Amino acid sequence: MTTSKATREQLRRHNRQLMLHAVYSGLADNRAALAQETGLAKPTVSDLIGELIDEGLLIEVGRGQSTDSGGKRPTLLQFVPDARQVIGISLDVDRVRGVLCNMAGKIIAQHHANLLDIEGHPVIAIVQHVINGLIAQLDAPLLCIGIGVPGIVENSVGVVRYAPQFGWQNLPLAEILTDCFQVPVYVANKAEMAAMGQFAFGMPNDSRSPVVVLLNSTIEIGMVLGGAIYHNGGDISSLHVSRHIGQHSETGRLETFLSWPYLKRRAELLRQEHPNTTLPVTGLTFMHMQYAALHGDVAAQILVEEITDILAQVFSWIIAMLRPDHISLAGGIVDLGETVLNRIMDKAESLVQPELVQSVKFSLAESYELSALGAVAEALQNELRLVR
Numbered sequence: 453m454t455t456s457k458a459t460r461e462q463l464r465r466h467n468r469q470l471m472l473h474a475v476y477s478g479l480a481d482n483r484a485a486l487a488q489e490t491g492l493a494k495p496t497v498s499d500l501i502g503e504l505i506d507e508g509l510l511i512e513v514g515r516g517q518s519t520d521s522g523g524k525r526p527t528l529l530q531f532v533p534d535a536r537q538v539i540g541i542s543l544d545v546d547r548v549r550g551v552l553c554n555m556a557g558k559i560i561a562q563h564h565a566n567l568l569d570i571e572g573h574p575v576i577a578i579v580q581h582v583i584n585g586l587i588a589q590l591d592a593p594l595l596c597i598g599i600g601v602p603g604i605v606e607n608s609v610g611v612v613r614y615a616p617q618f619g620w621q622n623l624p625l626a627e628i629l630t631d632c633f634q635v636p637v638y639v640a641n642k643a644e645m646a647a648m649g650q651f652a653f654g655m656p657n658d659s660r661s662p663v664v665v666l667l668n669s670t671i672e673i674g675m676v677l678g679g680a681i682y683h684n685g686g687d688i689s690s691l692h693v694s695r696h697i698g699q700h701s702e703t704g705r706l707e708t709f710l711s712w713p714y715l716k717r718r719a720e721l722l723r724q725e726h727p728n729t730t731l732p733v734t735g736l737t738f739m740h741m742q743y744a745a746l747h748g749d750v751a752a753q754i755l756v757e758e759i760t761d762i763l764a765q766v767f768s769w770i771i772a773m774l775r776p777d778h779i780s781l782a783g784g785i786v787d788l789g790e791t792v793l794n795r796i797m798d799k800a801e802s803l804v805q806p807e808l809v810q811s812v813k814f815s816l817a818e819s820y821e822l823s824a825l826g827a828v829a830e831a832l833q834n835e836l837r838l839v840r
Contacts, residue, residue: 464500467492469837471500475510475531476838482516482526501529508535533558536595539586540827541579542642543567543601544668545617548575550582551824552589555832557653561589562821575618576625580632587633596635596835598827599625600642602670607640607683617670638831641686642666642823647674648681648833649826650780650817662778663770664817665763667785671706674826675774681830693765695758709762718758722751731755738787746791759785760792764799771812772804782817790816 470490474480480489487497504510511532515525533556542549545567552561563585565578579599587594603615610626629637640648647664664674671689675682689707708714719736723729729751730744744752767779781793793814801809819825832838 467496468500468504471497471504472509472531473837475529481528484526508532534592537590537592538595538828538831539583539597540824540831541582541597541599542645542823542827543579548578548582549821549824550586551821551828552586553828555595555838557825557828559821561586576628583633594635596831597629597633597637598645598831599629599637599639600645600823600827601625601639602642602672602687604686605639605641610637610639612639636835638834640683640830641672641674643672643674643686644681644683645674645823645826645830646782646817647676647826648829649822651676652829653825659778661776662780663774663776664780664782665766667710667783671710673770677774693762695762706762706766710759715755719755722754726751738785742788742792756788756792760795760799763796764803767796767800768803771800771808776812778813778815780815780817782822786816786818
């Protein structure tokens, strides 16, 4: 009996999601059109629409046009994005970023907290602090929470299998936060969340297979393939690539050549070779590199060229293996600017068929809240199937 009841409840939930998605996406805007679009019986559609109106998720907005054969004009339906709010959280090695959004991805409030080398369960306490800071700013019921975490995440059960930055292993994060806040919590890799954020809120509707390359404390990729998030991407820091310096070349892990400690050491060596460089001794940033390179600083130009050499290999591998229609570069590295992105594209054409590279659109994902927005999109997709 329990199994039968669960099945009926799951079917009803699924049908509600069909209704909401059809209205949200513009596939249907009245009860008769919904019955035709979903294949559900008209009494079932009317019953479910009544529920959704009572809950404030849909409203009636007047009469539509009658059909060519005449008849009663249909009552039009409209989705209400402000009826519920969603919290999205993104964790990085040094910061927790949170956003409060409506169901259309509009940011209503933001809240951040520094981690400062904290590990283990104290990190959870800071995540809870950020969530509480956003809950205090709610002006509609909280629907759900999405969390993006660097590392290996089993999203189907919300367990962080391995996140060495925080000392986490087999941590049931979704369960812990669900017990705390009493709403559904969805957890996934933060690069996957970044890809979901780009797909849902950050790019044209004609992109069905975008990839995000996220470079912060780790190097990770997130993928949406054929309109569906791919949950087996994530950290590619151990991928082996080659680097050329003058007449010499060497092979090593991606994290070796693109990690921030390595780039600072490389900048110091170049500073010794080019003492007139304007690259700062302390507080070096990607923005410093970009500014110095644009103004003819040889050390900065060499460093930027080496970075683009490595990223061209990553982009070429992605293009050859995954055939995306859009690649976005995300993270602090976007401060290197469009010129660097163009250099990566030019170099990629020498590594794979130029036609493959030319078929892909490239962009910089400049929002620091991208993974948090993606967490919102992931939560909405799981809870209401609202993402396009």
